[in-house]
Amino acid sequence: xxxxxxxxxxxxxxxxxxxxxxxxxxxxxxxxxxxxxxxxxxxxxxxxxxxxxxxxxxxxxxxxxxxxxxxxxxxxxxxxxxxxxxxxxxxxxxxxxxxxxxxxxxxxxxxxxxxxxxxxxxxxxxxxxxxxxxxxxxxxxxxxxxxxxxxxxxxxxxxxxxxxxxxxxxxxxxxxxxxxxxxxxxxxxxxxxxxxxxxxxxxxxxxxxxxxxxxxxxxxxxxxxxxxxxxxxxxxxxxxxxxxxxxxxxxxxxxxxxxxxxxxxxxxxxxxxxxxxxxxxxxxxxxxxxxxxxxxxxxxxxxxxxxxxxxxxxxxxxxxxxxxxxxxxxxxxxxxxxxxxxxxxxxxxxxxxxxxxxxxxxxxxxxxxxxxxxxxxxxxxxxxxxxxxxxxxxxxxxxxxxxxxxxxxxxxxxxxxxxxxxxxxxxxxxxxxxxxxxxxxxxxxxxxxxxxxxxxxxxxxxxxxx
Numbered sequence: 001x002x003x004x005x006x007x008x009x010x011x012x013x014x015x016x017x018x019x020x021x022x023x024x025x026x027x028x029x030x031x032x033x034x035x036x037x038x039x040x041x042x043x044x045x046x047x048x049x050x051x052x053x054x055x056x057x058x059x060x061x062x063x064x065x066x067x068x069x070x071x072x073x074x075x076x077x078x079x080x081x082x083x084x085x086x087x088x089x090x091x092x093x094x095x096x097x098x099x100x101x102x103x104x105x106x107x108x109x110x111x112x113x114x115x116x117x118x119x120x121x122x123x124x125x126x127x128x129x130x131x132x133x134x135x136x137x138x139x140x141x142x143x144x145x146x147x148x149x150x151x152x153x154x155x156x157x158x159x160x161x162x163x164x165x166x167x168x169x170x171x172x173x174x175x176x177x178x179x180x181x182x183x184x185x186x187x188x189x190x191x192x193x194x195x196x197x198x199x200x201x202x203x204x205x206x207x208x209x210x211x212x213x214x215x216x217x218x219x220x221x222x223x224x225x226x227x228x229x230x231x232x233x234x235x236x237x238x239x240x241x242x243x244x245x246x247x248x249x250x251x252x253x254x255x256x257x258x259x260x261x262x263x264x265x266x267x268x269x270x271x272x273x274x275x276x277x278x279x280x281x282x283x284x285x286x287x288x289x290x291x292x293x294x295x296x297x298x299x300x301x302x303x304x305x306x307x308x309x310x311x312x313x314x315x316x317x318x319x320x321x322x323x324x325x326x327x328x329x330x331x332x333x334x335x336x337x338x339x340x341x342x343x344x345x346x347x348x349x350x351x352x353x354x355x356x357x358x359x360x361x362x363x364x365x366x367x368x369x370x371x372x373x374x375x376x377x378x379x380x381x382x383x384x385x386x387x388x389x390x391x392x393x394x395x396x397x398x399x400x401x402x403x404x405x406x407x408x409x410x411x412x413x414x415x416x417x418x419x420x421x422x423x424x425x426x427x428x429x430x431x432x433x434x435x436x437x438x439x440x441x442x443x444x445x446x447x448x449x450x451x452x453x454x455x456x457x458x459x460x461x462x463x464x465x466x
Contacts (some may be wrong), residue, residue, distance in 0.1 A: 007200045008300075009084055010174035015056050015218055016207035023200065026060075033064035040254055042094060044069030047139065049088035051075040051100035052209045054180045054189070059354065061097065062184075065135055066156065073139040073151075074185040090333065091139060091151060113200075134158070139329060140187055142279045150330040152279045153185075161322035162282035163195040165304040169287050170273055171250045172199040172223060179204045179221035181212060181230070188225050188254065191283035213237050222247060227254035228385075229392065232261055241268040249286070253263060256362075256378045258385040262299060266291050269444060274301050276360050278346060280325045285309060286358040300357025309345075309358060316364055317350045318343040349376075367395040368405050373435040377457075380438065382407060383431050387424060389417035396457055398464040400439075407436060408464040412444035419443075440464075 008024035010304035010450070020030070042048065050072055052058050065072050073091050075084050088096045098111045172178070178196055180203055182188040193361040196203045201223075206215035213234055216224065224247050226234070231252060234240040239262035244250065245268065252265075253275035265272045272291045279286040286301035286309065303309040308321035320342040327336035338344050349367075350360040367376070377395040384393035392412035396411060397405035413419075421441045428437050445463065448455070 007174045011177075012196075013056055013059060014177060014202055014204040016205055016210070016218075018218065020202065021056070022104045025294070026063075029060050030067060034068050036421050037064055037068060037070065040069075040095070040179040044248045045071065045136075046094040047071045047073050047091055047095040049075055049084065049091065049096045050074045050184065051081075051084045052097060053077065053078060054184055054205050055099075055208070056205060058099075058184070059193065059203060059205065060096075061179075063197070067276065069135060071136045071139060074183075074190075075248065076185045091329065103376055128329045134326065136326065138190055138244050140190065142183065153326040153329050153334060154190075154279075154282050155326050158282040158323050159190070159194040162191065162265065162284060162304070163198045165323075166191070166195055166284055166287065167199050169284075169289070169302075169304060170223070170251065172196070172201045175432075176201040176222040176248070177204045177207060177219060178225070179216065179219050180201070181206065182225050182227075183210050183330050187277070187279045187283050192225060194282075195336055200267060213243060216243055220246065223249045223251070225251045225253075228257050228261055230260075231265060232391070235261075235264055235268065241270070242270065244268070244270050247271060249273060249290075253277060253284075256360075256385075257299075259296065259395060260386045262291065263296055266293055266296060274299055276301055276348075276350075276358060278348075280344060280346075285319055288357070288383040298353075298359070300353060300355065300359045302357055306356070309352070311350060311352055312345075314364075315349045315351070315361075317346045317348045317358070317360070319346060370397070370400075370405050370407065370435050371403040373433070375405075375436050377407070380407060380409065380420065380428070380432065380436050383428055384411065384424070387427055387433075389414040394455055394457065395438060395458050396460045396464050398439070398461075406439035408440045408442060409438035410442050410444055410460055413442055413446075434462040436437055 010021040012026035013022040014019045046071055050058070062072055073088070073093055075087050083222045085096055093279055134157040135157045136153055137159055138154050139151050140154065142152055163316065172195055178192050178201060179273055180189060180192050182192070184190060193203060204219035204221050233377060234244060248271055250272045252272055257274060261427060262272065273288050274291065275284050275287040279331050286303045288299065288301040305323065308319060310318050312318055320338065324344055327334045328377050347363050347364050348360055349364050350358055362376040366377045367374055380395040381393040384390050390411055390413055394410045395407050400410045401404045424441065425437050442463070
């Protein structure tokens with residue numbers, strides 16, 4: 001373990017039960033898990049599919065894999081359980097790790113489901129190094145909000161580079177605690193582990209299924225990663241703002257942030273940093289300092305690699321640099337979607353102001369034309385989320401014979417909120433042009449709980465057209 005020799009007494013992991021494990025003890029535990037991996041035939045370069053919520057055993061497994069050079073492939077726990085072996089086989093994994101304990105002799109490793117995935121592949125596995133020689137560390141699904149998810153390969157160099165600049169922007173040091181409040185199948189969760197390893201800080205693991213506010217009260221983290229919906233719910237809870245006020249840094253990202261939410265957070269004295277990032281860049285692309293009231297009218301985030309972010313002639317954000325992923329894993333082929341100069345087109349639209357800050361305006365592939373006018377759904381969604389009682393909002397196009405397409409809004413509201421499309425349209429007309437006002441409002445799909453990082457817009461488009 002990187003920090004064990006430098007700060008052996010610093011806490012590495014805080015368990016849900018409140019036990020702080022110092023780095024020297026943690027290094028011995030990880031070494032034990034590494035021996036279990038070796039005994040079970042896991043070699044450097046093998047891929048392990050992981051279908052388990054965060055726990056001390058799971059974090060030890062990830063650290064052991066990265067120590068010996070195995071590659072982790074976290075699976076989306078919201079997918080049906082019977083699909084997990086299929087997903088592992090598609091990615092040519094050597095084993096599937098589940099969430100049940102294997103017993104006292106397992107060395108702290110969760111139960112193994114060792115199917116003969118390697119024997120299924122007729123083609124040889126893809127090289128475990130990127131073209132520049134960097135070793136793979138993790139394969140993550142992209143969000144798939146605008147299309148089919150892709151498998152993005154991140155190397156140790158990618159994760160280290162992003163963690164290093166992130167820790168410069170948001171200071172993290174031994175003794176600090178970062179709550180693992182985001183799932184490991186999202187880059188935000190993996191990023192917490194890597195930043196703490198690099199800084200010698202502590203990963204605080206919440207109890208599986210515990211309400212977020214309870215987890216924060218129990219772990220008392222100094223650092224916290226949240227998506228806007230999480231922050232919204234926390235601020236609405238009694239004493240939520242007071243609980244969050246003890247954090248030295250709250251990293252807020254994962255989607256558009258309603259201005260009113262930022263206003264409430266800053267007014268409550270919270271140390272909020274807004275961030276923009278993606279799976280393909282090992283987490284953050286741009287992150288602000290602590291927001292001040294003066295910045296709320298036009299908040300932006302400074303690129304972490306200032307010379308590796310630019311805007312093309314069409315307004316699309318391009319990135320490159322050491323944190324940029326190795327490529328997409330397609331079968332056994334690694335595809336690198338960059339141009340001749342190494343620039344990756346993010347698919348996001350934005351601008352860089354004279355102050356050097358990046359401001360994201362929406363997804364390029366979400367924009368649609370209605371009556372000859374460009375509609376950016378994220379702008380409409382942000383306005384809807386400013387309405388009291390609206391908790392989630394997705395705006396998608398519905399085919400229309402006269403206008404080509406019309407916006408349709410799906411809303412998740414408070415249970416006691418009156419369904420009032422006329423009032424909502426009147427409110428939106430105060431801040432949006434007429435062509436952006438939704439032609440129809442529909443209730444949130446009953447089978448979607450809400451609070452996800454990103455939603456598959458293609459599903460909402462099918463619902464709007466039906």
